[in-house]
Amino acid sequence: MPDTDSYDILIIGSGEAGKYLAWTMAAAGHRTAVIERGLIGGSCPNIACLPSKNIIHSAKVRSFTLRAAEFGVELESAVTSMHGVQARKRAMVDSLRQLHLDRYKASGAELIMGEARFVGERAVDVQLAGGGRRRISGEKVFLNLGTHATVPHVPGLVAARPMTHVELLDLERLPEHLIVMGGGYVGLEFAQAMRRFGAQVTVIEQGAQLAGREDPDVGAAVLQLFRDEGITVHLQTRVWSVEGRSGSAVRIVTDGSDGESVVEGTDLLVGVGRTPNTGGIGLERAGVKLTDSGYVAVDERLATTAANVWAMGECAGSPQFTHAAFDDFRIVHDNLTGGSSTTTDRLVPYCMFTDPELARVGLNESEAKRRGIGYRVLSLPMAAVLRTRTISEPRGFLKMLIAADGDEILGFTAFGAEASELMAAVQTAMVGRIPYTALQRAIYAHPTAAEGLTFLLRNPPTAPAD
Known part of the structure; x- marks a missing residue:
């Protein structure tokens, strides 16, 4: 021994x-x-x-x-x-x-x-x-x-030698046609990047929307972004089998809302979880x-x-x-060292670095409804944030959830330019349990992304749509 x-x-x-x-x-x-x-x-x-x-x-x-x-x-x-x-x-x-x-x-x-x-x-x-x-x-x-x-158990997938994010990050060539399995953060970030470098890109997602943990309006906005950039997206589509070899030619047999279909490409990226x-x-x-x-x-x-x-x-x-x-x-x-910190109820922010960014902290509408938490909504298109006019990036929106029976900020979602930095301002208020009404009185520098809070908070929150 x-x-x-x-x-x-x-x-x-x-x-x-x-x-x-x-x-x-x-x-x-x-x-x-x-x-x-x-x-x-x-x-x-x-x-x-x-x-x-x-x-x-x-x-x-x-x-x-x-x-x-x-x-x-x-x-x-x-x-x-x-x-x-x-x-x-x-x-x-x-x-x-x-x-x-x-x-x-x-x-x-x-x-x-x-x-x-x-x-x-x-x-x-x-x-x-x-x-x-x-x-x-x-x-x-x-x-x-x-x-x-995670590489799921799909016939032929392992034999096709698909890329994960590890291999894609070391790729010295541009794929001719990249097929992405998964419409979560990893798949979406890389799909857009490869498309912008010049590759043809197809995303296959078995769920009803992209970014499945986000609200439906967020998923729809990301879908529109991808379509505008020339990325093909198949939703509610399951991969049944894979043929060929990633890096040369792959043939993906799928089953979706229109029945069985085939997607062909040169490279395959798997981004379906960990x-x-x-x-x-x-x-x-x-x-x-x-x-x-x-x-x-x-x-x-x-x-x-x-x-x-x-x-x-x-x-x-x-x-x-x-x-x-x-x-x-x-x-x-x-x-x-003698303290008593725990993971209970900690406030963890989410950021997806597509362009524009998607950033969220706290509850979104889907989570609030699932948990039976009453809320009101404040929303604003990013085009109303004057900073986006100066940089020609008006796509997206801001959305804040307010307690139904008080002024507590329950959550904040931003899909737009500099969204992650804007979210941090709201997160700071949430950590300090500052009511949204206090943010109404703040003076935000012009023209910054944070100034969008001035316009977001001008009107009273409304009940959510059914």
């Missing part, structure tokens, strides 16, 4: 919550180790949030070149160079990785590259990336395992129980069923956003 190296803090996975906990606890004098099997800093800076938004912005720049004449600019060519797109993205990712390494060095936390597997309570064997093995135990253990893209990385690492030996869907079972303080073991981020079933994972870190750290 190998000797065991003991640490005060042992973290499995270096994602958002794990790395901040490691840096913070190590800087406070605790002997801390983080075991990471590949992506230093987790998915966000390497294969998810930041590189995807980097590429999405490159696509936005190209969309401006196609509209150059509208802005009084004459261009001879607007050809996409995917090599250039990737070079910009990789330079950013490389700098972020170095930033993480510098933070580990400065904090004193030990970063161990390898694959961990539990051999008992709070003890793991690590197959080191450079060869060899180590056995490591922790007085306190934290699981930051993350998730991976699966937790909880299998095959021996969690049962650590006494850690999972939920029926495979996530780590935790309480409101993110403690697992095993003593002195916590789970954070997506593997714990937290909302699949980096900002939610960072809040998980804050909750766990607060409880380790």
